[in-house]
Amino acid sequence: MTSNTVDSASTRNQADSHGGSSMVSVRSLGKNYGSLRAVDDVSFEVARGEIFGFLGPNGAGKTTCLEMMEGLRKPDAGTITISGIPVWPDPAKVKRLIGVQTQSTAFYEELTVQEVLRLFGALHGRRLSKRVLEDLLDLSGLAEKRKAYTLALSGGQKQRLAIAIALVNEPELVFLDEPTTGLDPQARRRTWEVVKELRDRGKTIILTSHYMEEAEYLCDRLAIIDYGKIIAMDTPVRLVGQLGRKARINFTASRPIEGVSLGLAGSDVGAPNSEGEQTLLAENLDDAIAVLLRTANDEDIEIKNLQVRTANLEDVFLTLTGKELRD
């Protein structure tokens, strides 16, 4: 980092240029599994108080990145510092700064919610005061379940308990690895509120997700990751903004329409899917609609089920990688 001038207004979203306020600094991180480059030359900064997200498909390297930052997996290349402290070679030094919600949400089944929280507090060398315990239970919405065995919790409750466990040592930085995977929409919303509450309390949060809506709703900044590389990094709004007047147009044609025949620069029509539906990712919505309808008219093709949607992160991903986020 060259400049340490703190520009207070811009610390939140401009972490890259202000190393002094960085909570996390990752430089040229790499990890190989045999010949597979699971994480390849990844660098980024996360500012204090920021919610930073890794968005990418399964197997993209999100969890591996997180595990190296958490001190669970040793990197093959690069450096990671948390609050100025290098994570490697001695991850024990950053343990008191971080809280981790791992992907697994299994707990000791014969213990109750509050017993598990007390136990993990003790494992961090802390005796949870009544106030801290109540706060954790309220925050995670588990106050009524405090005496329930963890075995009896629902999926969403388990995820929130995992977040509460990540908070028992009052960490500055919280890692959430796919906090809502497998949850129904209502439970997902509930978890999002917990994450927002954490942000309001000033926690720095790094999360992974393969849900575009989640990343868009929660994250201040996003890194889109594929095949172990960061292929784009910015705020969700700006990432989508890069697409300009791009739009996604879905339709069913009586005969498949060839992309070339449209003669639209930068636009692409995919082949029909199993239900005969085609997708046109258009550079300019207005031009695309006009051309599409004219072509259909000229070639005597009937267009049905025409749907138009402005671009979102899903399209950013599609544009950057040529594939859907969720296969």
Place this chain on the structure above:
Amino acid sequence: MAFIELLKANTRMHLRNRNSLFWHFAFPLVFMVLFGFIIGQGGGQGPVNIGLSGDPTWTQHVETALGGIEEVDITKGEQDVLVNGIRDGDQHVVVVFDSQAAEPGQPVQVEIFFDPGEEMGAGGVARTMVMGALDGIAKQVQGLPELFVIEQTSVAVEELSFISFLMPGIIGMSVMFSCLFGVASPLVTEREKGILRQVKLTTVPTPVFLAAKSAGMTVIAFLQAFIIIAVGIMFFDVEISGSLLGASVVLFLGSLMMVALGMLVAGIAGRVESVDSIANMIAMPMMFLAGTFFPIDSAPSWLRGIAEVLPLTHLNSGLRDTLVGGQTLGDITPALIAMAVWTAVFIGAASVRFRWEPQKKSNGG
């Protein structure tokens, strides 16, 4: 503090899990009751054996008085042979009449040999019968109630009754099963489910985490011993003779040794499916070879050689010596040393094999 909380949590989990409750406490009692009734009490239902020796006139009188009873077996013979028969379990009571013919009108010297450990069973019955017979003979023959001057001599029987032999073995066996399975299965399950990973993310030192697991099992081991001994005393008349301090030291070291073995098994087992098979492969042969239910004196010498070094053998013999064998802590030093050596070996091997992460690497996400 982490240690205490972990110990509390581990003990709670074992006591809340019905499955483990059964294996820790009901299973050993089932063994003890079954073996106790099938083998231990069986002897009491057989015939009453009475040995007669000395003056032939008087032995003939007793034989006439008691020989007609169906349950009574009478053997006549040399005093020494018959008294040794008490030690071997062949005779319940031996009656010896002074062979020097007494002057008429003078009392006759009689000595009755008996095993005080058998008073509640056939031995007590036999003695009552003999006393009754002598009383009857005295009245019938001489009209003199004080014809016989009776001296009673107890014969100390060194051999343990079967249930006294069995009880410490049952404790040793339960401690082995509980500690071995009670540590190995949870450790592998916690590893596979990612609970160990959650623990690794905390600041607790690994030795503290494992020591607390071990201590939880020691608590269970002491509860087991307490319950089994209580049942032994109340329902099977087991007499405790020895050193409870010594037994406690044996229990402590024995549970530590079996926990360490359990941790080694957890390290060897890749998946949760294989942990029980590996543990059983170790525990089952050891249970029989270590003299849990019966001494293996009659086994071939090479097998006895193997049996003598097994971890459970030392746990069983240590418990047996200090609970019913009348020995003190100092007497069982060799067993304690053997257990300490096994414990060190198991801990060493287990720490080499210990893993926080499941074998199948997760490289997704």
